[in-house]
Amino acid sequence: MELSLYGVDVWSAALLFARIAGVIMLLPGFSEPAIPARVRLGFALVLAICLAPTLADRVPDAATSAWGMAFQVSSEALIGILIGGAARFLMTALATAGQIVGLEIGLAFAQTADPTMTQSGQLTSVFLSMLGLALMFATGLHHMFLQGVVGSYDLISLGAPPPVGDAADLALTTAATSFRVGFQIAMPVVAAGLIFRVGLGVLSRLIPQIQVFFIIMPLQILGGLVVFALGLSTGMLIWLDSMQSYALWVR
Structure with missing residues (x-):
């Protein structure tokens, strides 16, 4: 079945858009609530149209029924959510570190506006989140993530069913890595706080x-x-x- 509109292969663009939109809606730096959802989806649509001629030979044939086509598109969307969600998991390492640091230095109840979440957040967590986003764009890491969107089609081919088992392993690995990295960021403060409290106990x-x-x-x-x-x-x-390692793995 061939579906085209103004020279654009609609079926190829739809399959590509489903995965790319799932990634962009969760990818750090592109999925912040401060960016309107229409802008994110528009960027995903433009990226899908640009990639359609390059990946046209990998696009599977459309199913003969509407339910079959919906299943193919849904599978691609789930794969995109999996890839973007893993990157978002790694982003929470900064929030974890901020919470630990705030508790250690006595600023756990200090709140400030969080531009990335359009709500208030703990002072140190907001600082680390903003610093992480700034460093991600300053180091060009966002380019690696965009390349990873293209490279994901080599990792998981178009039309393939969502890898449920691998998705569970990826979720566990990224969650463990996120907590480990967050604790490593806060480790100097934790160690200094332990020594400080021991000294206070002796002094008291x-x-x-x-x-x-x-x-x-x-x-x-x-x-x-x-x-x-x-x-x-x-x-x-x-x-x-840790973010670069994940981007390289996807790419």
Whole structure:
């Protein structure tokens, strides 16, 4: 069955758009709530039309029934959601690190507006999320993700059923990697906080008349921010490396 409109193969564009839209709607940097959904879908449609001539020979024939065609399009959309969702999982490492850092330095209840989520969020989590997005675009990582969209057709061919077993393994791996990276980013603050609290415990035993844990709160915040700043560059490099590894795997 050949479906064309103004010289464009509609069936090829529809299959490509289903997967690309699923990826773009979840891909970090492109799927932020501050970007309207119509803009994201329009970008996915333009990208699908541009890729249609290149991947036309890989497009399977359309099913003979409407239900069959709907199943093919839905399968491609699920594959796109799988690929984009794994990248979004890795993005949550920054939120995890921010939550841990905020609890350690005493800023757990400090809230500020989060432009990426159009709502308020914890101060350190919002800072790390904004820094991660800035670094992703500054290092050209978003180009690697777009190349990964094209490379995903070599990883999972057009028309193939969604790999359910591999999807479960990918979800577990990315979730574990996200938590590990988030903890690695916050590890300097956690270690310094442990040493600091041990010292406070010894001091409170030596001078029980002084409420050490209340008097020392400003020093805890200041020292925590200093340690956080010193380990920030290394932590963000670890996060960028995890994102780059996933982009290279998809590409």
